[in-house]
Amino acid sequence: MLPYINIPFEYAGSLTGASVDELKLIFSFLLSYPLAGLLKRIPDAKPYQKNLFIIAVSLFYLVGLFDLWAGVRTIFISSCSAYIIASYVDGPFMPWIGFVFLMGHMSINHIYRQFANTPDKVDITGAQMVLVMKLTGFCWNVYDGRLRQEDLADFQKERALLHLPSLLDFAGYVLFFPSLFAGPSFDFVDYRRWIETTMFEVPPGTDPKSAPRTRKQRKIPRSGTPATMKAVVGLIWIFLFLKFSAWYNTDLVIGNEYMKYGFLRRIWILEMLGFSTRLKYYGVWYLTEGACILTGLGYKGIDPKSGRVQWSRLENVNPWGIETAQNTRAYLENWNKNTNNWLRNYMYLRVTPKGKKPGFRASLATFATSAFWHGFYPGYYLSFVLAAFLQTVAKNFRRHVRPFFLTPDGQDPTKYKIYYDVLSYLVTQAAFCFTTAPFVLLSLPSSLLVWSRVYFYTVIGTAASMVFFASPAKQWLIKQLNTRRSRTAKMDQHQEQQAQQQQQQQQPRQPLSRESTIEEPIMGGGLPSDPGKEFDDVVQEIKEEVEARRQRGLSVSVPTGHDMKHAIEHKLGRKL
Numbered sequence: 318m319l320p321y322i323n324i325p326f327e328y329a330g331s332l333t334g335a336s337v338d339e340l341k342l343i344f345s346f347l348l349s350y351p352l353a354g355l356l357k358r359i360p361d362a363k364p365y366q367k368n369l370f371i372i373a374v375s376l377f378y379l380v381g382l383f384d385l386w387a388g389v390r391t392i393f394i395s396s397c398s399a400y401i402i403a404s405y406v407d408g409p410f411m412p413w414i415g416f417v418f419l420m421g422h423m424s425i426n427h428i429y430r431q432f433a434n435t436p437d438k439v440d441i442t443g444a445q446m447v448l449v450m451k452l453t454g455f456c457w458n459v460y461d462g463r464l465r466q467e468d469l470a471d472f473q474k475e476r477a478l479l480h481l482p483s484l485l486d487f488a489g490y491v492l493f494f495p496s497l498f499a500g501p502s503f504d505f506v507d508y509r510r511w512i513e514t515t516m517f518e519v520p521p522g523t524d525p526k527s528a529p530r531t532r533k534q535r536k537i538p539r540s541g542t543p544a545t546m547k548a549v550v551g552l553i554w555i556f557l558f559l560k561f562s563a564w565y566n567t568d569l570v571i572g573n574e575y576m577k578y579g580f581l582r583r584i585w586i587l588e589m590l591g592f593s594t595r596l597k598y599y600g601v602w603y604l605t606e607g608a609c610i611l612t613g614l615g616y617k618g619i620d621p622k623s624g625r626v627q628w629s630r631l632e633n634v635n636p637w638g639i640e641t642a643q644n645t646r647a648y649l650e651n652w653n654k655n656t657n658n659w660l661r662n663y664m665y666l667r668v669t670p671k672g673k674k675p676g677f678r679a680s681l682a683t684f685a686t687s688a689f690w691h692g693f694y695p696g697y698y699l700s701f702v703l704a705a706f707l708q709t710v711a712k713n714f715r716r717h718v719r720p721f722f723l724t725p726d727g728q729d730p731t732k733y734k735i736y737y738d739v740l741s742y743l744v745t746q747a748a749f750c751f752t753t754a755p756f757v758l759l760s761l762p763s764s765l766l767v768w769s770r771v772y773f774y775t776v777i778g779t780a781a782s783m784v785f786f787a788s789p790a791k792q793w794l795i796k797q798l799n800t801r802r803s804r805t806a807k808m809d810q811h812q813e814q815q816a817q818q819q820q821q822q823q824q825p826r827q828p829l830s831r832e833s834t835i836e837e838p839i840m841g842g843g844l845p846s847d848p849g850k851e852f853d854d855v856v857q858e859i860k861e862e863v864e865a866r867r868q869r870g871l872s873v874s875v876p877t878g879h880d881m882k883h884a885i886e887h888k889l890g891r892k893l
Contacts, residue, residue, distance in 0.1 A: 318384035332558065336437035338383070342498060343555065346601070347379050349495045349608035350548060356612055361536050364512045368489035375492035388441030392448060395422055396491045399452040403459040404481055407508075412667075415456035419449045420689060427692040443498050446690060448491065450502040450659045457663050458505060468671075472662060476506045488510065495608035499601050501631040501655045503614070511614045529619065529626045537613035543628045547607025554600030554636075559591035567758055570767050588750040594757050595639065598653075602633040605728075631655065643741040645704070645711040646673050648749055649851045659688055696755030696764045703752045703775065710782040717786070717794040750846075751775035 326340045333340070352374055359367045378751045379385045379392075426442045433440075455478075461469055461477035469477060482490070482505065490508040510516035514536040519528050529538030570590060571577055575583060609615045610628045617627040638651030647658070650657065665683045669675045684705060691697045722737040723730055752775060755764035785791070 319381045338439040341382055342439050346604040353608045353611040361514045371489045371494055372492050374494040375497050383439055403456050412460045416453050419452055423449050444758045447502050447716035454504050454663050476504050496605055496747045499605050501633045540610050544607045544611035547603050551600045551603030551652050554596050558596035562669040565589040565593045579780045591750040592754050597756045599636050606631055636852055642745055645708050652664040696759040699764050700752055701753040706779050709781050713786040
């Protein structure tokens with residue numbers, strides 16, 4: 318660490334109450350902006366200079382600012398091991414070997430940090446969490462590059478690496494300083510396109526007026542304005558965090574003062590505790606994303622509708638989407654987006670056999686990966702387990718209750734939909750402030766204490782909802798919805814017949830040709846437009862399965878009438 322570098326941060330800490338390391342971390346985020354401006358001005362024709370500049374800045378952050386010599390060693394071991402595994406290990410187990418090693422290496426630091434119990438200190442675990450996402454994705458991308466193109470999905474084709482990058486490019490990717498400590502994470506193909514400037518090529522036929530503006534001979538578009546906006550908003554989030562965290566913090570909810578308030582007030586305090594915690598993440602992620610935008614890496618092309626340049630490639634959070642979420646899916650998909658993408662693309666879909674739909678095994682593997690990636694505090698696991706049950710309950714309500722507040726065809730809201738929206742918003746926010754409290758409190762005793770102080774209301778509500786949807790009530794709801802759709806469909810069909818009769822009376826009758834028919838769903842969209850074709854597909858699938866079993870030498874039994882009926886109903890999606 319550079320001598321005397323802590324002096325200004327110690328003085329600022331005495332004024333704000335923040336720790337020295339927290340202030341240095343914010344300083345590194347802000348310092349990344351002018352350094353990103355310098356990086357952007359390195360000639361596009363000299364990518365090696367950009368890589369060297371990136372490496373030098375990251376080493377300054379790690380050693381000169383935080384004295385993280387052990388962190389440099391950690392990054393070196395993880396990145397070199399991932400590169401060696403991708404280089405010399407062949408076969409389908411290569412990315413899994415890399416995944417196990419990287420997660421295991423990170424787990425050691427998680428355990429060390431948990432026993433050290435110094436939350437105000439910046440260590441290497443945050444940077445290592447980002448690095449694990451990048452390196453596990455890198456191993457999968459190298460593996461995809463060794464497969465036949467016809468065996469890959471579009472996402473895999475786009476990110477597959479046919480050749481290993483040079484060590485200098487790889488080091489620049491690993492140590493990309495604007496996202497070193499807190500993300501956002503991204504794949505190597507994005508880094509390569511950025512450093513080679515192919516990311517900024519304008520598609521053929523683009524209106525020159527819509528092309529992004531550049532300066533001089535530089536290919537990277539001007540990004541000062543969107544980056545500055547991210548920085549300003551990020552600082553506002555940080556300022557709000559400092560204010561709100563002084564009012565709503567963990568000491569309040571685990572102290573005796575908390576029980577002097579009424580039940581609803583305690584829920585409100587729990588909500589504000591979660592909000593003040595989210596403010597910190599909003600600020601950090603906005604600041605780091607803004608620095609990435611300034612380098613040009615956040616470029617996402619031109620919006621075909623508005624013709625404006627998009628800078629949302631590395632967007633990690635949508636605060637408005639979270640704070641106004643009316644269901645669990647909207648809440649979760651707007652939070653930590655890049656981690657969600659990593660879990661989906663490199664775990665959820667990877668454990669699913671080719672040609673199969675992701676099922677319980679994929680969900681369980683994704684849940685376990687997310688939990689271990691975060692660490693080993695008991696609070697994480699309380700939050701994850703309860704959130705999984707919340708998603709199941711929310712899905713049932715959306716499928717079997719929400720349609721009552723829509724028109725029978727499900728296209729338009731009824732006049733009562735506003736009441737459903739308000740209630741679902743309040744329930745979602747109240748449920749998540751309870752669910753995420755252990756994520757903030759971390760320890761098991763503190764988490765259970767706070768939950769008990771609000772009478773485990775989300776646990777009880779979730780359990781009651783699951784019992785409800787496991788009872789005959791669920792089938793009753795489905796029956797009522799089907800009756801509602803059928804009644805409306807019959808009315809629509811009767812009106813359509815009357816309209817056709819009037820049209821036939823007014824116009825001369827013409828022969829019906831195949832080209833003049835319009836296939837539309839009948840029964841309000843509840844049935845397929847061509848039931849005959851659906852039935853043929855069922856029969857064809859059965860034939861293919863029988864033939865496949867015979868080729869494998871397995872015995873083939875003739876299905877009973879009940880089995881056949883069940884298979885056809887499953888394919889058609891309705892009861893016969």
